[in-house]
Amino acid sequence: MTTTVAVIGLGIMGGPMAANLIKAGHRVVGYNRSPEPVRRLQDAGGHGAGSVAEAVRVADVVITMLPDSPDVEAVALGQDGTGADGIYANARPGTLHIDASTIRPDVARRLAEAGRERGVRVLDAPVSGGEPGAVEGTLSIMVGGDAADVEAARPVLEAVGRTIVHVGPHGSGQTVKAANQLIVAGNIALVAEAVVFLEAHGVNTAAAVEVLAGGLAGSTVLDRKGHTMLARDFTPGFRVELHDKDLGILTAAAREAGVVIPLGALVAQLMASLKARGDGGLDHSALLTLVEQLSGRSAGPPS
Known part of the structure; x- marks a missing residue:
């Protein structure tokens, strides 16, 4: 069964990861603040979205690859003061949110709790391997969260990484x-x-x-x-x-x-x-x- 994956953040790491997800047969919808990475994704066979909300509404899995803790919080919880434009307000119940960014462990734990309240399963899954690993699909991925959610995410993670290890509860991946x-x-x-x-x-x-x-x-x-x-x-x-x-x-x-x-x-x-x-x-x-x-x-x- 084809999985629809929304990728939020199509930069040096997120762009190649999205391309590898397409190669693995997933349907990929991407959002990025600047338009050029979205055009590259479309050229590779993906689909562009005009907002975070638009991208995640159709997704089974959401991957965020963003620079810092405040960026991930804003995208997950919303930026308009009501949360209405964020991932958790727009994702369907049961959606997996895999945060591949590198952020503070305490923020990862807080996002997991916020997601749980909205029926979203959250994993902190930062990666190592740099741009070459992202391009080659050989990233090392350290995953924090519930074991069942890690196994559910594994087919998606295997499209972008070679070493995928569940290292403990929420926040452990970031640690x-x-x-x-x-x-x-x-x-x-x-x-x-x-x-x-x-x-x-x-x-x-x-x-x-x-x-x-x-x-x-x-x-x-x-x-x-x-x-x-x-x-x-x-x-x-x-x-x-x-x-x-x-x-x-x-x-x-x-x-x-x-x-x-x-x-x-x-x-x-x-x-x-x-x-x-x-x-x-x-x-x-x-x-x-x-x-x-x-x-x-x-x-x-x-x-």
Whole structure:
């Protein structure tokens, strides 16, 4: 049976995810604040909607892929003061709302309760893998919510991801995603430091990255970001400003739990500094330029 999926947010991640849902045979209805991503979806065989309400009224499953907690709350609960234009006021009872955004765990829990009151089943299902994973349909998806709802959502999630794991109750997916962002940011910072270190010693850096990737130092971050760092190609796959937001979620959640994350706190400050410098729109691998600057090996941020 064909599932109708409404995708709200057709950006760097949401657009490719919607395209993969179409390839998997689902009927996809998309909404985005700017029109060009909707046109791309239609060109790929999807259907456009003029509003959130229009998109979700016909949907069996709603996927949101939005920048931050306030964006998801506004779309789910409505922006007009009455809630009438939101997902939960317009979705049919039993609809699954899969929030693939990265937001605060407490907001994910609050949305789950609000959805339950309106008969909507809510899952927090943030993803990891960046734009390449979204395009290739190989995302890692960490899902929080009721087990039965996770199984109901699995055929849709399998169209966009390769690793799909139920990690616990509502909010757990966002907690695991915060840990993911900690590890990724730390890896990026260390790869950046390694590149600056190698270049300072005049080493063949391309060869060095190749051999490092084959040993214990190897990682997905090194594979995907090492050579783009060497090329100083900071075309955004995941923007600095978004990683800065995610690390803010992490540090707040760690403080709430009484957990000390000294390395995480440091890399969060470095990412915040990069954003404050005006580089929030670059790929997060642009952390390399900050390490260069701190080492006195660069005239400043990229032009």
